[in-house]
Amino acid sequence: xxxxxxxxxxxxxxxxxxxxxxxxxxxxxxxxxxxxxxxxxxxxxxxxxxxxxxxxxxxxxxxxxxxxxxxxxxxxxxxxxxxxxxxxxxxxxxxxxxxxxxxxxxxxxxxxx
Amino acid sequence: xxxxxxxxxxxxxxxxxxxxxxxxxxxxxxxxxxxxxxxxxxxxxxxxxxxxxxxxxxxxxxxxxxxxxxxxxxxxxxxxxxxxxxxxxxxxxxxxxxxxxxxxxxxxxxxx
Numbered sequence: 001x002x003x004x005x006x007x008x009x010x011x012x013x014x015x016x017x018x019x020x021x022x023x024x025x026x027x028x029x030x031x032x033x034x035x036x037x038x039x040x041x042x043x044x045x046x047x048x049x050x051x052x053x054x055x056x057x058x059x060x061x062x063x064x065x066x067x068x069x070x071x072x073x074x075x076x077x078x079x080x081x082x083x084x085x086x087x088x089x090x091x092x093x094x095x096x097x098x099x100x101x102x103x104x105x106x107x108x109x110x111x112x113x
Numbered sequence: 114x115x116x117x118x119x120x121x122x123x124x125x126x127x128x129x130x131x132x133x134x135x136x137x138x139x140x141x142x143x144x145x146x147x148x149x150x151x152x153x154x155x156x157x158x159x160x161x162x163x164x165x166x167x168x169x170x171x172x173x174x175x176x177x178x179x180x181x182x183x184x185x186x187x188x189x190x191x192x193x194x195x196x197x198x199x200x201x202x203x204x205x206x207x208x209x210x211x212x213x214x215x216x217x218x219x220x221x222x223x224x225x
Contacts, residue, residue, distance in 0.1 A: 006156075032211055034212075042201075042217060042218050043215060043216075043217045043218060044157075044203070044215045046212060046213075049211070049212060051211070088154075090156055090157065092156075092157075094211065100145050100147075100162065100164065100207050101147055101159050101162050102159075102213055103159060104149075104156035104157040104158070104159075105156050106155060106156045107154070107155065107156045109154065
């Protein structure tokens with residue numbers, strides 16, 4: 001069966017510091033991968049998605065970037081965090097077959113101080 | 114553009130009563146619709162989807178949803194609510210670019 005991991009689970013970082021969040025998927029090949037941010041426990045904002053290694057689409061221009069160095073690894077980064085980067089970051093995957101739903105990881109709670 | 118709307122910020126229901134969480138959609142073409150549930154500080158869990166076929170879709174944990182094309186709705190339902198169903202529920206629609214667009218979420222509170 002497929003499993004998605006995210007780490008760290010929680011993170012407290014000062015303004016101006018770098019960020020690296022990691023997401024890995026097990027049990028599937030060539031998944032579509034997605035990064036979302038959820039603010040204030042409500043709506044989800046799609047940040048990036050990837051349909052293959054090295055292929056990244058950005059949804060919202062901002063202080064963040066994403067990379068996909070391996071088929072089942074998706075990384076969210078920032079060189080200098082802003083207070084507004086605080087939130088709950090969710091990674092999701094979708095299989096390459098006709099299944100349309102996405103499956104989400106457990107999330108990373110980021111607090112920028 | 115594809116979109117979904119969840120008109121209720123919160124739904125309150127007593128345990129044992131039926132529950133409905135509303136969702137309406139606006140799409141061009143045939144909609145692919147989804148429901149997810151989120152418990153505090155957790156990721157979203159997939160409940161059910163409508164792609165094609167029967168308008169009544171059954172999903173996890175006793176939930177079901179009814180697709181209504183004329184009313185452009187996809188309401189989530191459960192015949193008998195449990196306290197443990199209390200959570201945040203999201204409706205979503207698939208876009209042509211393999212992305213999901215989510216509603217703003219509805220908080221369900223089931224009282225004992």
